[in-house]
Amino acid sequence: MRLPERRPERVTVLAGGIGGSAFLRGLIKARPDARITVIGNTADDITLFGLRVCPDLDTVMYTLGGGISEERKWGREDETWVIKEELAAYGVEPTWFGLGDKDVATHLVRTQMLDAGYSLTAVTEALCARWKLPVRLLPMSDDRIETHVVVDDPEQPGRRKAIHFQEYWVRHQASIPAHQIVAVGQDKAKPAPGVLDAIADCDVLIIPPSNPVVSVGTILGVPGIREAVRETSAPVIGLSPIIGTGPVRGMADKVLAAVGVASTASAVARYYGSRTSGGVLDGWLIDSSDAIQADSIAGAGIHVQAVPLWMTDETKTAAMADAALTLAEAVWR
């Protein structure tokens, strides 16, 4: 693959948790000198046992900081579960959330700082200082936004209820029908300091293969962010989180169904939309096996390229990142 002559210096990435983090590893490997800003999803944040938990921010932090469990892809390596067992012994609910001891320490520091009046941006910066992150990690907003999912009530047939995204995702493993997804608090939220600038003042904006609804969708849904993405002079390149008819990882198909979007690379591209017609994408990478969908995506006004999109190792992921930056280069010219 030919490297573009003008190499992007400033790359901004809108990231969810696991998919975003895996992509970021590849991006850092592909462009070790780039100045990367990550705008992290905070809409799956939750308060548990009085602790403020930010799963996506922490997944990015632990992954890029070298503290992630490589097996689970969330939480800490060599984690212990004493707190979780003790809370269960006290009969405290919920018991379905995987809260490891090392992880609890992160949440304790965060909660204490938030209670002392620091913004989530400041707290995230302080936490990341320990991990010497090779990127700048910004929460999408300092305001509290929590995604809830309207589901069939498992206990009252025929009725629906709204539950926290984590309850839907972790407790129910997205296995009950989701009818609606609502990011509570989002309508009154503001982008965190630095977020709009990171979108406006970058050389390329990347939407990695994160969940298009509950990760990237909630970032774009913060008032002002979608507009900034639409207006930036940088090219906006996305990578499909769907290969064939299934998600690269996770359960994106379930939440796509809830918003009426088919689980295909093409449908997700059209869901994001082209910047030429009110959407947020200039370019879209799809997996080689989905090359047949390229014409449909191009027909929506989105530059498209088919490359291998399985993030099976860092080298392959770096090649994906390189392909995204190369596509950005093509869009620029």
Place this chain on the structure above:
Amino acid sequence: MRLPERRPERVTVLAGGIGGSAFLRGLIKARPDARITVIGNTADDITLFGLRVCPDLDTVMYTLGGGISEERKWGREDETWVIKEELAAYGVEPTWFGLGDKDVATHLVRTQMLDAGYSLTAVTEALCARWKLPVRLLPMSDDRIETHVVVDDPEQPGRRKAIHFQEYWVRHQASIPAHQIVAVGQDKAKPAPGVLDAIADCDVLIIPPSNPVVSVGTILGVPGIREAVRETSAPVIGLSPIIGTGPVRGMADKVLAAVGVASTASAVARYYGSRTSGGVLDGWLIDSSDAIQADSIAGAGIHVQAVPLWMTDETKTAAMADAALTLAEAVWR
């Protein structure tokens, strides 16, 4: 020892942490059928990392519930220290407080319940439910009271400063001169629900060999409690925490010096005072080796008996408890 004919059914104990807990074990062994109410000291409580920590209540709860570290006499058996190490890795102060992982779970439950609006009394009852305590444990107050110690400032020679009792006790091991001891918040505090009744409606009130200044002293200092102790129809029997010129355990001598009281069984008895002359004691047990001080104590209007007071095992401690109840019997008649 002859057992008294009328055996006390309702025993109320004003307890600090380690000494009070050890005594309570003996009392339960001596009187397994007694209904025991423990009024626990809360003035060494502290908020660390946003967690509300109640060291004395927890020591009583863990000791009588079977969860205590038998070696350390505080905190949990088979404790792990992951959280403490992680907080240190984040550079969060203080690092001198021994916060084990199991212990943190207790504090998480407590903090969450307090934040939800439950009183410390309700929280303590909920926590104790897990441990199936053989006593009723009441905090002395639901209001926040925190003992501070005025010390020579270690960093600015010639100057003094007030530090939290835990910092004085745990960090400095009571090794810097203490000039004054102030239970901040105490003047406006109220006894917790049930406390005054437990003092008024008992058959005997016991002051175990706890710290007379920072444990029993702070309980008695809650407005209304000293008066209730003075007015109860039950005999009030204390056990000396000093044998010879040193504390049975801990560093009571240091804080006694700060209030101008000599470190002897007799001086502590006079510090508490006789109920016949404005104090709180009817009877006082001293160690056999201190029998020579008996006359001085009796001269202050306090019934006195010399018995072995080293709590080296539960059988010996049970004999002490039995001696206290026997002395109560003598005072009644």
